[in-house]
Amino acid sequence: MLDMLARRALQSVLVVFVMSILAFVGINLVGDPIYLLVPPDATQVEIARASKALGLDLPVHQQYGRFLLNALHGDLGNSFIFNRPAVSLILERMPATLELAVAALILSAAIGIPFGMWAGLHPGSMGQKLAAGFSILGVSVPVFWMGMILIMVFSVGLGWLPSGGRGPTASLLGVQVSFLSWSGIKFLLLPALTLALHNIALIMRITEASTRDVAHQEYVRFARAKGVGPMRLMFRHIAPNVMIPVVTVLGLEFAHLIAFSLITETIFAWPGMGKLIIDSLLQLDRPVVVAYLMVVLMLYVLINFTVDVLYLVLDPRLRTKAA
Amino acid sequence: MPQPSPNTMDMNATAVSGTDSATATLPPPESPWRLTARRFGRRLPGVIAAAFLMLLVLLALAAPLIAPQDPYDLAQVTIVENERAPGALSDDGRTTFLLGTDGAGRDMASAILYGLRISLGIGVASALVALAVGTVVGLTAAYFGGKVDAVLMRIVDVQLSLPTILVALVLLAVLGQGVDKTLLALVLVQWATFARNVRGSAMVERNKEYIEAAMGQGLPAHRLMLRHMLPNCMAPLVVTTTNQMANAITLEATMSFLGIGLPQTEPSLGLLISNGFDYVLSHQYWISVFPGLALVLLVVSISVVGDQLRVVLNPKLDT
Numbered sequence: 001m002l003d004m005l006a007r008r009a010l011q012s013v014l015v016v017f018v019m020s021i022l023a024f025v026g027i028n029l030v031g032d033p034i035y036l037l038v039p040p041d042a043t044q045v046e047i048a049r050a051s052k053a054l055g056l057d058l059p060v061h062q063q064y065g066r067f068l069l070n071a072l073h074g075d076l077g078n079s080f081i082f083n084r085p086a087v088s089l090i091l092e093r094m095p096a097t098l099e100l101a102v103a104a105l106i107l108s109a110a111i112g113i114p115f116g117m118w119a120g121l122h123p124g125s126m127g128q129k130l131a132a133g134f135s136i137l138g139v140s141v142p143v144f145w146m147g148m149i150l151i152m153v154f155s156v157g158l159g160w161l162p163s164g165g166r167g168p169t170a171s172l173l174g175v176q177v178s179f180l181s182w183s184g185i186k187f188l189l190l191p192a193l194t195l196a197l198h199n200i201a202l203i204m205r206i207t208e209a210s211t212r213d214v215a216h217q218e219y220v221r222f223a224r225a226k227g228v229g230p231m232r233l234m235f236r237h238i239a240p241n242v243m244i245p246v247v248t249v250l251g252l253e254f255a256h257l258i259a260f261s262l263i264t265e266t267i268f269a270w271p272g273m274g275k276l277i278i279d280s281l282l283q284l285d286r287p288v289v290v291a292y293l294m295v296v297l298m299l300y301v302l303i304n305f306t307v308d309v310l311y312l313v314l315d316p317r318l319r320t321k322a323a
Numbered sequence: 324m325p326q327p328s329p330n331t332m333d334m335n336a337t338a339v340s341g342t343d344s345a346t347a348t349l350p351p352p353e354s355p356w357r358l359t360a361r362r363f364g365r366r367l368p369g370v371i372a373a374a375f376l377m378l379l380v381l382l383a384l385a386a387p388l389i390a391p392q393d394p395y396d397l398a399q400v401t402i403v404e405n406e407r408a409p410g411a412l413s414d415d416g417r418t419t420f421l422l423g424t425d426g427a428g429r430d431m432a433s434a435i436l437y438g439l440r441i442s443l444g445i446g447v448a449s450a451l452v453a454l455a456v457g458t459v460v461g462l463t464a465a466y467f468g469g470k471v472d473a474v475l476m477r478i479v480d481v482q483l484s485l486p487t488i489l490v491a492l493v494l495l496a497v498l499g500q501g502v503d504k505t506l507l508a509l510v511l512v513q514w515a516t517f518a519r520n521v522r523g524s525a526m527v528e529r530n531k532e533y534i535e536a537a538m539g540q541g542l543p544a545h546r547l548m549l550r551h552m553l554p555n556c557m558a559p560l561v562v563t564t565t566n567q568m569a570n571a572i573t574l575e576a577t578m579s580f581l582g583i584g585l586p587q588t589e590p591s592l593g594l595l596i597s598n599g600f601d602y603v604l605s606h607q608y609w610i611s612v613f614p615g616l617a618l619v620l621l622v623v624s625i626s627v628v629g630d631q632l633r634v635v636l637n638p639k640l641d642t
Contacts, residue, residue, distance in 0.1 A: 140573070140626040142577060149612070281496055300485075
């Protein structure tokens with residue numbers, strides 16, 4: 001088990017390292033960033049001096065070494081546009097993104113698991129067919145289009161919910177959050193639903209398959225024969241085993257939600273780091289793009305690793321097998 | 324039991340032995356493609372989705388012939404006729420804008436037909452290139468095993484552990500916009516899925532006797548891989564390819580919607596939706612909604628076909 005975790009940890013570090021090279025090479029070496037930094041009327045001497053000051057005249061591997069060293073100290077350069085450290089720009093916007101991702105995760109679990117279990121226990125029923133149809137739709141309908149339709153129906157058409165922005169936030173333990181007031185929740189609802197849609201379908205599908213597997217096992221039939229009531233059967237006997245794959249997927253999907261939230265944030269003008277990255281990409285603000293990629297990748301790798309550990313905790317079979 | 328000839332698909336063998344043990348006395352078995360087609364034909368959702376898909380492909384192919392106007396020919400488009408509602412008549416009274424016009428006066432129905440062409444073309448092309456790359460990597464890993472396998476599969480693992488959208492984002496940030504660059508990005512996010520898939524089925528085949536027999540004949544590696552192993556890995560590969568096409572089309576639309584995919588000169592469905600997005604807030608829904616519906620219809624029908632194929636090609640799931 002430790003062996004496996006160590007291998008996973010090593011692989012995670014490798015992923016981050018490879019990605020840092022890619023991001024660095026791609027974003028710093030394609031085109032000369034010095035021309036983005038100096039005023040257009042700068043002379044050759046001034047350009048040379050600025051290059052030297054920024055270390056842009058060094059050989060590539062030395063530049064990368066400096067980048068890596070600075071990165072390890074949490075410094076990924078200054079934004080060209082805001083003229084502030086890129087990392088702090090990202091971190092400022094992270095709570096908004098995390099709140100959106102958590103809200104979407106809760107929605108997908110709250111909708112996906114009950115419907116999935118119901119469908120799994122009633123194969124062939126009308127409800128199961130509806131669930132299957134919904135999950136195909138949910139997985140294949142593009143997120144951005146769904147967001148637009150929700151805006152059209154609930155904001156433009158019915159006028160119930162705002163079409164974008166974050167609305168009022170309140171401070172919770174020093175972090176600005178939306179979910180503490182109804183007017184804040186109103187802003188959160190549509191983006192969270194949009195982000196969750198794909199996941200609801202996925203969770204429903206996995207819960208259904210898992211429930212179907214578990215419900216046909218001997219021990220469930222035995223428990224039923226023994227006279228265990230339907231409620232107790234469901235929650236004490238079936239649910240725990242259904243949850244193993246579901247929890248894993250939920251964990252992995254949380255990482256996905258953070259990465260994919262950039263689509264939802266763009267549609268709803270949600271002021272998270274995803275919107276920042278798209279704006280920065282379009283304005284060629286390279287340090288912010290690199291910083292975003294590194295921060296999200298770290299989060300991603302960290303979450304994946306945590307899920308691996310959780311998986312071992314949840315499923316005792318894996319522990320004995322690996323040990 | 325005799326081994327199936329190398330050119331027969333595995334699913335055929337399982338299906339036959341599962342349902343009828345007296346194969347020897349029957350006429351020669353149906354070709355796997357025909358068997359699949361017949362079994363697919365029995366599944367209503369699959370047939371409906373396949374019919375829609377065929378219709379969309381035909382529309383896309385015939386776009387220049389059937390579209391009421393060439394929406395990118397400036398001689399045919401006038402800005403005066405912009406933002407017309409669906410069903411409105413053109414100023415000269417000769418054409419009806421069935422699905423309305425956009426902000427530049429383009430006929431939306433025509434723009435959608437042309438957009439369908441671009442979306443479908445990019446999705447299919449990138450999935451096929453990724454299929455080729457992934458198949459070569461997967462077969463090589465399975466055939467040679469050992470270190471080759473370990474190295475190739477580590478790369479695949481790393482690739483698959485990254486979210487597709489981030490990979491595509493980095494690439495497009497580095498390379499810039501363009502059809503070729505979008506294609507490259509789509510291939511790069513897809514090849515690893517194919518590689519893992521092919522490697523998985525090829526590993527199973529690798530240990531079967533017919534491969535050993537073929538190796539004993541001293542056939543060259545490439546022939547063994549392509550003529551003997553690959554045909555028996557086809558069934559899952561067909562399903563993966565279908566699903567990847569749907570994914571590629573969605574991802575391209577998403578990138579284009581975000582303004583980092585295709586350039587404005589290659590208006591795919593995603594770009595059309597993006598261009599119409601601002602009009603949604605002013606109740607001019609048609610500019611964005613109709614291209615979106617076309618996109619959804621395309622992606623959903625491909626997904627349903629893929630889903631049904633998965634069931635049809637795996638007799639264990641077909642109940």
